Amino acid sequence: xxxxxxxxxxxxxxxxxxxxxxxxxxxxxxxxxxxxxxxxxxxxxxxxxxxxxxxxxxxxxxxxxxxxxxxxxxxxxxxxxxxxxxxxxxxxxxxxxxxxxxxxxxxxxxxxxxxxxxxxxxxxxxxxxxxxxxxxxxxxxxxxxxxxxxxxxxxxxxxxxxxxxxxxxxxxxxxxxxxxxxxxxxxxxxxxxxxxxxxxxxxxxxxxxxxxxxxxxxxxxxxxxxxxxxxxxxxx
Amino acid sequence: xxxxxxxxxxxxxxxxxxxxxxxxxxxxxxxxxxxxxxxxxxxxxxxxxxxxxxxxxxxxxxxxxxxxxxxxxxxxxxxxxxxxxxxxxxxxxxxxxxxxxxxxxxxxxxxxxxxxxxxxxxxxxxxxxxxxxxxxxxxxxxxxxxxxxxxxxxxxxxxxxxxxxxxxxxxxxxxxxxxxxxxxxxxxxxxxxxxxxxxxxxxxxxxxxxxxxxxxxxxxxxxxxxxxxxxxxxxx
DNA sequence: AATTATAATTGTACCGGTACAATTAAACAA
DNA sequence: TTGTTTAATTGTACCGGTACAATTATAATT
Numbered sequence: 001x002x003x004x005x006x007x008x009x010x011x012x013x014x015x016x017x018x019x020x021x022x023x024x025x026x027x028x029x030x031x032x033x034x035x036x037x038x039x040x041x042x043x044x045x046x047x048x049x050x051x052x053x054x055x056x057x058x059x060x061x062x063x064x065x066x067x068x069x070x071x072x073x074x075x076x077x078x079x080x081x082x083x084x085x086x087x088x089x090x091x092x093x094x095x096x097x098x099x100x101x102x103x104x105x106x107x108x109x110x111x112x113x114x115x116x117x118x119x120x121x122x123x124x125x126x127x128x129x130x131x132x133x134x135x136x137x138x139x140x141x142x143x144x145x146x147x148x149x150x151x152x153x154x155x156x157x158x159x160x161x162x163x164x165x166x167x168x169x170x171x172x173x174x175x176x177x178x179x180x181x182x183x184x185x186x187x188x189x190x191x192x193x194x195x196x197x198x199x200x201x202x203x204x205x206x207x208x209x210x211x212x213x214x215x216x217x218x219x220x221x222x223x224x225x226x227x228x229x230x231x232x233x234x235x236x
Numbered sequence: 237x238x239x240x241x242x243x244x245x246x247x248x249x250x251x252x253x254x255x256x257x258x259x260x261x262x263x264x265x266x267x268x269x270x271x272x273x274x275x276x277x278x279x280x281x282x283x284x285x286x287x288x289x290x291x292x293x294x295x296x297x298x299x300x301x302x303x304x305x306x307x308x309x310x311x312x313x314x315x316x317x318x319x320x321x322x323x324x325x326x327x328x329x330x331x332x333x334x335x336x337x338x339x340x341x342x343x344x345x346x347x348x349x350x351x352x353x354x355x356x357x358x359x360x361x362x363x364x365x366x367x368x369x370x371x372x373x374x375x376x377x378x379x380x381x382x383x384x385x386x387x388x389x390x391x392x393x394x395x396x397x398x399x400x401x402x403x404x405x406x407x408x409x410x411x412x413x414x415x416x417x418x419x420x421x422x423x424x425x426x427x428x429x430x431x432x433x434x435x436x437x438x439x440x441x442x443x444x445x446x447x448x449x450x451x452x453x454x455x456x457x458x459x460x461x462x463x464x465x466x467x468x469x470x471x472x
Numbered sequence: 473a474a475t476t477a478t479a480a481t482t483g484t485a486c487c488g489g490t491a492c493a494a495t496t497a498a499a500c501a502a
Numbered sequence: 503t504t505g506t507t508t509a510a511t512t513g514t515a516c517c518g519g520t521a522c523a524a525t526t527a528t529a530a531t532t
Contacts (some may be wrong), residue, residue, distance in 0.1 A: 003515075023446060045515085057408060059444065059525075062524075063481090063482070063483080065446060169469075170469055171292070171468075172293060174290075175467060176305075196415060206293075209295055227414070228412050231410075232407075232442070235405055274486080275486060275488065276487090295495075297494035297495030297511070299513080
């Protein structure tokens with residue numbers, strides 16, 4: 001693990017363990033430097049990471065402060081999208097409906113940048129948070145990149161498996177969101193009525209080399225899907 | 237304007253003017269250094285900015301590449317939230333329903349971290365993109381920070397005014413999203429039916445010193461609200 | 473007590489450097 | 503041709519430094 005990642009993790013842990021609140025001040029840069037025995041730029045990089053994660057904010061001439069949003073029921077949009085596993089103390093489980101190798105239709109192929117003759121893994125799951133139906137997910141993996149999947153892997157975290165066992169690194173993702181109405185079958189999975197409102201998110205996950213490897217469509221249960229997104233300033 | 241911001245803006249402009257596609261390669265770091273006559277770290281910082289904006293991705297040992305999502309109809313979630321004005325060539329207009337000074341109710345006061353006896357500006361607008369009803373917005377500004385607003389300012393960009401004329405800098409925001417059904421009055425504003433699905437986003441905007449100054453509730457027209465969010469990897 | 477000028481604090485911009493890991497290209501061998 | 507080894511390319515991690523702007527604390531003034 002890189003130094004600045006390690007330091008960021010330790011500072012985050014410190015904030016959680018001491019239950020620091022919004023606006024609480026952290027040690028000044030110079031102290032963090034000596035405390036962790038690294039140069040200024042390394043600490044700065046760690047802090048930048050935490051800033052992007054929405055955990056701190058820095059104010060020139062003043063100090064480094066804790067940033068906290070105050071709505072317990074809301075999950076980070078990104079934590080439910082493969083990234084960051086910090087769902088806090090919530091239990092995430094899955095019913096696996098399908099794991100199979102097939103050919104993609106035109107839409108799927110286009111989103112994955114492959115040919116309709118290429119193989120893909122199709123995975124279908126219903127996901128639960130603390131036992132409550134949370135979403136229905138249909139996702140496709142490029143088989144050339146993810147050569148093997150089974151029900152055990154899929155019941156757990158696919159992303160951990162892909163990054164761990166397969167040794168590929170995930171780079172970035174494009175999420176497309178829209179609101180709509182549930183179809184009859186979707187309503188069945190989510191325990192809702194047809195035409196009930198829903199949030200749909202399609203996501204294309206890319207490896208760090210830019211190649212798409214996963215295209216997923218998630219339909220959220222509107223009563224249990226409350227998301228928080230912490231954004232950082234107008235950067236320019 | 238800072239050097240690295242300037243360079244980032246120029247590179248972005250270059251990409252747009254030459255209509256570069258996803259995967260197209262940009263000049264290598266060393267060339268960018270000499271081209272702009274700055275040090276490596278300054279170029280790196282510019283590139284990092286562009287990476288966060290979802291405009292490029294970098295691959296060690298290989299190069300710097302253009303990143304582009306391929307869905308024209310979708311707007312960046314952040315561009316509709318005060319940040320970044322890059323709505324492309326779309327026309328954003330507003331019907332101003334209310335601009336007045338009042339006292340906040342308990343919820344508003346709590347979200348803004350002020351007392352119910354403090355003054356706030358209440359602004360209510362219906363917003364249009366290319367003439368189509370896009371959303372209904374109700375927002376509250378802390379009067380101690382934003383001492384004056386009128387219909388002209390509000391019809392345009394409030395954020396530009398706040399940052400420009402008032403000289404305060406916006407730091408970060410917390411967005412809370414959920415899906416629900418429209419009330420009768422909301423449906424009226426959006427030209428929809430009661431109980432139609434909708435996306436609701438509440439946002440608390442903070443100054444760079446961490447103080448909240450704007451709390452807004454937006455209700456989106458579900459047919460015209462399609463958002464894209466470009467996320468960057470699991471950072472840790 | 474309230475305002476204003478001054479000084480100390482503290483993060484950010486920018487420089488220039490070394491070492492290194494991932495990728496790609498070139499050279500070589502089977 | 504195909505695979506393997508080697509070398510060149512290229513971005514990232516990390517160091518340590520100077521200058522500076524925004525904030526906050528202190529001192530001086532009204």
